[in-house]
Amino acid sequence: MPKHEFVVGMTCTGCSDALTRVLNKLQDVKFEIDQPNNLVWIESDKDVDVLMETLKKTGKEVKYNGTK
Incomplete structure (x- = not known):
C-alpha cells in the first residue's frame, strides 16, 4: 500500500x-x-483525488507532496 504525504x-x-x-x-x-x-501521511490504495477531497472537507488548505 503506498504512503502518501500531504501538507x-x-x-x-x-x-x-x-x-x-x-x-x-x-x-x-x-x-x-x-x-x-x-x-499528514496516509497509507491507502485509494486514489489521491479521493484522499485530497476527504482532507479538504475540513476546510483546510491541502497540498500533495507525493508518495514516500
Missing part, C-alpha cells in the same frame, strides 16, 4: 482532530498526523 494547514489540535474524524470515515486507511509540521 495541511493546521493551526491547533482542533485541526488535527478534524482530520482524524474525516479520515476515520474512510475504509482501509492508515494515517499519521504531524500537527507541528503540518504533515
Whole structure:
C-alpha cells in the first residue's frame, strides 16, 4: 500500500482532530498526523483525488507532496 504525504494547514489540535474524524470515515486507511509540521501521511490504495477531497472537507488548505 503506498504512503502518501500531504501538507495541511493546521493551526491547533482542533485541526488535527478534524482530520482524524474525516479520515476515520474512510475504509482501509492508515494515517499519521504531524500537527507541528503540518504533515499528514496516509497509507491507502485509494486514489489521491479521493484522499485530497476527504482532507479538504475540513476546510483546510491541502497540498500533495507525493508518495514516500
